[in-house]
Amino acid sequence: MAEQRYVYTTHATEAxxxxxxxxxxxxxxxxxxxxxxxxxxxxxxTTIGMVFEREV
Structure with a gap:
């Protein structure tokens, strides 16, 4: 089975x-x-950020 690869990015939230x-x-x-x-x-x-991913 092939290994899945992802890239990540973050988004800071503002209160x-x-x-x-x-x-x-x-x-x-x-x-x-x-x-x-x-x-x-x-x-x-308090949520201060979010991490997003998607496949390469």
């Missing part, structure tokens, strides 16, 4: 006061370019 930016639109934008949300990065219970 404005107690509101987050529109995460859904960011995910949809990356998805339209072939990226898949792989993981979220959190600090103190």
């Amino acid at each position: 404005r006061g107690r509101k987050m930016g529109n995460i859904e639109s960011v995910i949809n934008e990356y998805a339209s370019e072939g990226w898949r949300l792989s993981e979220t990065l959190e600090r103190d219970g």
Whole structure:
């Protein structure tokens, strides 16, 4: 079986006061370019970034 290979990119999120930016639109934008949300990065219970992957 061939090994799958991926490339990764990250997107930092910005909290404005107690509101987050529109995460859904960011995910949809990356998805339209072939990226898949792989993981979220959190600090103190707040999402501070997202990791996206796609096959090479």
